[in-house]
Amino acid sequence: MSTTTYACMPGLHSRDTPRFKGKRILRFLVEYEFCATTAHLTSTQTIRQITCYCDTKSERFIESLHKYYEEDWDNFKSRLLEFYPSEEEKPYYKVDHLIKLIRKDRKLSSIEKFDNYICEFTVIATALEERKALSETDKYNYFWWGVKPMSFRNEIGNVLRNSKQWTDLTNPPPMEEATRAIKLRLKRDLYRVPNDETTHTVSDDEGSSSTTDSDESSDSEDLDEEPKRAKNKKGQLKPENKQKKDEVTTPKPAELSKAQESIDPMKSNIDDLAEKIGQLTLALGQLDPDKVA
Structure with a gap:
């Protein structure tokens, strides 16, 4: 024995209730007809209850139609679409x-x-x-x-x-x-060939993996020495710099003699003149000893 289940029409204040406000007539009729079919309404009941889901202006217009008082739903729906053409459902594009x-x-x-x-x-x-x-x-x-x-x-x-x-x-x-x-x-899983920079970086990382430990030890030593070097720069001079400073401050004997000559040029000229006079006297004595005596 089969049983028939009946569904009720949606409430007037329900959130999912179809409503007609003068636009989108096709969408409204599809939703309303689906609810009426589910509730097993007759053709007459479907026509009479449609005004409950329309606004005041549309309700007054529908009640003024002669088809509203007949019992044929298909004829009533065709008459209704004459006043609300389906072109309004689609926007007009240019x-x-x-x-x-x-x-x-x-x-x-x-x-x-x-x-x-x-x-x-x-x-x-x-x-x-x-x-x-x-x-x-x-x-x-x-x-x-x-x-x-x-x-x-x-x-x-x-x-x-x-x-x-x-x-x-x-x-x-x-x-x-x-x-x-x-x-x-635009596929995300599309295979892409890596660029040269990426492959070069990968090969460099693999090649330098064997020398990483030794480099780390040398780098740690350099890091330990850096504060000491900075301290030497700030607090005192390095031995090399000190030696260079001493070399600059203490002049050599040759440099002293050159400095003295540059200071007293008249004295050096007199000494040269005296030496030349002595050599001339000896030469004259050798030529004529009597005159010299």
Whole structure:
């Protein structure tokens, strides 16, 4: 024996109660019809209770319809949609909205950022395509120019050309192929070759591991000597500096004689003159001894 369970309609002041305030008629009808079906309401009950979930203005308008007093829910719903057209459910987009989107500054550095961009682009582009206001070439062109920064766009373009996925260079690349290449490029688990600096650093660390202990001991000794050196600089002179100082302060005998000569030049000139006179006298004596005597 099967039993049928009945659910109640949501309360008027409940948080999840569907409400109609003159907009989004399709969403309201879907939610209201689901609640009425779950509560096993008849067609007449479904029509009569709809005004309980509408605002005052919409309630007065619905009660003025002749279909409201009939018992056919489908006819009543069709009549209601004539006054609340479904076009109000979708915003009206223009090409200017698409141009404004692609002109925004963005940096597609992750898949999350790219997904946000492509979702916004698809919503506007699809609405324009339904109205025959956007061709496929223009769609690809707008999408491609919205991929930023320019360096990233050029990188993806090189990938598409090298993989023969962008052969007609007179037109923008296909949107599907560009999307696939961008997502592949932005994958986090994508293998990347380490740069030269990283590999060089790793090899240096491995090569110097054997000499680390000896270097540490020498470094510790140098660190111990540094305070002593600093103290010697501040408190007293080093022995080498002291010896140099003594050498500078005590002049040598040769330097003293040179200094004396520079001090008394007249005396040295007189001595030279006297020596020359003596040599001349001896020479004259040898030539004529009688005259000399």
